Amino acid sequence: MKITELLDIRSIALNVSVSSKLETIDTLIDLMDASGKITNVKDYKEGILKRESLSTTGIGEGIAIPHAQVAAVKKPGLAAMTIKNGVDYESLDGQPVYLCFMIAAPVDGGNIHLQALAKLSTLLMDESFRQKLIDAKTPREFLDIIDKQEALKDAQEKNGKMNNFYRVLAVTACPTGIAHTFMAAENLTKAGEEMGYPLKAETNGADGAQNILTQSEIDASDGIIIAADKNVEMSRFDGKPVLSVSVTQGIQKPKELIQKIIDHQVPIYHHDGEEMVENSTSEGVGHSIYKHLMNGVSHMLPFVIGGGILIALAFLFDDYSINPANFGKNTPLAAYLKTIGEQAFGLMLPILAGYIAMSIADRPGLAVGFIGGIVAKMGCTFANPAGGDVNAGFLGALLAGFLGGYLVLGLKKVFSHLPKSLDGIKPILIYPVLGILIVSVLTTFINPFVGAINTGLSNMLNSMGGTSKVLLGIVVAGMQSTDMGGPINKASYVFATSQLAEGNFEIMAAVMAGGMIPPLAIALSTTLFKNRWTKDEQNSGLVNYVMGLAFISEGAIPFAAKDPLRVIPSCIAGSAVAGGLSMFFGCSLRAPHGGIFVLPTIGNPLMYALAIIAGMIVGCMVLSMLKKPLKEENC
Structure with a gap:
């Protein structure tokens, strides 16, 4: 039976003034009597007071639900009342009551009053629902609010799961889509469960979007948390409250983010059909640029990884003695692997530029940025349009991506006053033609300057030897442990990746060694020095062996968050040793x-x-010396 079928409009009173618990009960009984549900007011009141004598029905959170199952009830029913200034009802939490429901159940009505009580109690745990009832202006509005909330609840129960309705939704995404993405989703989901607000998190990981939000879920939600360091598809959220933060905040502050959605402290997001327009001004310029860069890097990585490994395999399977000058392509298998690898690897710079531009200007920016990246890769100059004279490389492609993205934004503004009937030709004719032409000219102009910088940097790195080379390895590897996948970690990683395009492969080796150390050092410490760690931490340490061996630095984040002053310096020391030795x-x-x-x-x-191994041991020993043994009961 629906709650609204039990609640007669004549039994609802709003903004009532009462001075005591007994007066509150008397008023509710009068409302119940007005609907004709009881035959004897005196006997019904006796049943209500008898129930109150067992324990108060003031359940807390400003709610009271007095109830009785007696012969004086001829038909099951409800009465409801809101109390303007609250009343002392001797509630369990000692707080005033502002919202009351009274239940009347006949003696032959089975457990109908218990069912209604259970449903009411569940619905009333929703703070926003309670507030809507308290703020209702008329009995009819009061009934409509209940009807809508009950319909949502019934739909959930009918399908046997909670994921038909979520008050809060989330989308998580990090540049590599390996660890932060899923850690943020897990923490947000757990926080939602603890707070009593069902939450569904869509993950935009390396293997694509998973647990995708449906449009019905989006429409029914109170708001969406976007915890991402790269752009995600946003048009579906048009008209909904959207809170955009970094993926790190999704990991570290899940309850705070959820509460902002619940408290309606989030601006409405508007999508204009072409680009993302966020009302939130919390995202700074620095984080915006970082997000655009990481969007390009995340799309570039599969090409670099796939192409790089195929090229490495070509050398592994080739025979150097056949022709040293052609090493890597001496045998048919090696030649095939190296050719395919080089083609994939060669796309890294256009892909980087294209997806930076797309992050800035949405789809119209992709082609413009991509061509800008090709012009940078070719090293085109006005003296030699065919390219080859300069080496603009990674830096040139990066600049071309930003130039292309902001150029398209400028073109959108310039042509925003064209008639609506011409909207269809802008993304397929105006933006690509003008955008590609202008970005090519601009990139060609800056190529010689960027090439000079690139050449100078490459010469400096190639000339390094002995102490200076080891020092560079110490620095870039140590940066990997500074913030475990954060901006400093990513800066080191992007620098090493950029040097792959220039043929400097040693820096990448040092960086990966440094990134493997944090989880490995912690795992080894939890194995050898168990008295420094709790049982849960020891169990998590076992998982860190796998994460460390797979170059997933983020496995150390939970440990670093609990004890940053000991964990982070220890990991930096271990990473620096590994990078320097590499x-x-x-x-x-x-x-x-x-x-x-x-x-x-x-x-x-x-x-x-x-x-x-050396870096892992150093990190483990430093960490284990800094941490004090736990008390016996905590181990």
Whole structure:
């Protein structure tokens, strides 16, 4: 039976003034009597007071639900009342009551009053629902609010699951889509459960979007949390409250973000059909640029990783003695692998530029940025349009991506006053033609300057030897442990990736070694020094062996969050040792991911493994010395 079928409009009173619990009960009984549900007021009141004598029906949160099952009730019913200034009802939490429901159940009505009580109690745990009832202006509005909320609840129960309705939704995405994406989703989901607000999180990971939000879920929600360091598809959220934050905040502050949605402290998002327009001004310029860069990097990585590993395999399977000058393509298998790898690897710069531009200007920016990246890769100059004179490289493609994105935004503004009938030709004619032409001219103009910077940097790195080379390895590897996947970590990683395009493979090896150390050092410490860690931490440490070997630094985040002053410096020390030794041993890496699983493709693999082991041991020992043994009961 529906709650609204039990509640007669004559039994609803709003903004009532009462001074005591007894007066509250008397008023509710009068309302119940007005609907004709009881035959004897005196007997019904006696049943209500008898129930109150067992324990108060003031259940807390400003709610009271007095009820009785007596012979004086001829038909099951409800009465409801809102109290303007609240009343002392001797509630369980000691707080005033502002909202009352009284239940009347006949003695032969089975457990209907218990069913109604259970349903009411569940619905009333929703703070916004309670507030809507208290703010209702008329009995009819009061009934409509209940009817809508009950319909949502019944739909959930009918389908046997809660995911038909979520008050809060989330989308999580990090540049690599490996760890932060799923950690943020997990923390937001758990926080929602703890707070009593069902939450569904869509993950935009390396394998694509999972647990995708449906339009019906979006329409029914109170708002959406976008915890991402790269852009996600936003047009579906038009007209809904959207809170945009970094993926790190999704991990570290899930309850705070959820509460903002619940408290309606989030601006409405509007999508104009072409680009994302966010009303939230909380995102700074720095984070915006970082997000656009990471969007390009995340789309570039599969090309670099796939192409880099295929090229490395070509050298692994080739015969150097056949023709040293053609090493990598001496045998048919090696030649095939290297050719395919080079084609995939060669797309990294256009892909980087294209997706930076797309992040800035949405789809119209993709082609413009992509062509800008090709012009940078070719090294075109006005003196030699065919290219080859300069090496603009990674930096040139990066600048071309930003130029292309902001250029398209400018074109959108310039042509925004054209008649609506011409809207269809802008993204397929005006933006690509003018955008590609202008970005090509601009990129061609800056190529010589960027090329000079790139050449100078490459010469400096290539001339490094001995101490300076080891020092560089110490710095870039140590940066990997500074914020475990955050901006400093990513800056080191992007620098190493950029050097792959220039043929400097040793820096990437040092960076990956440094990134593997944090989870490995923690895992080793939880194994060798159990008295420093709780049982849960020891169990999590086992998982960190796998995460570390797979080059997933984020496995250390939960430990670093609990004890940053000990964990982070220890991991930096271990990473620095691993990176310095990798450089010292001359280890090289063509693929920017994979961890221990690409060890056969690494230059000087045995010494590389030794560098990682040394860094893991140093990190473990420093951490274990800094941490104090726990009390026996906590171990």
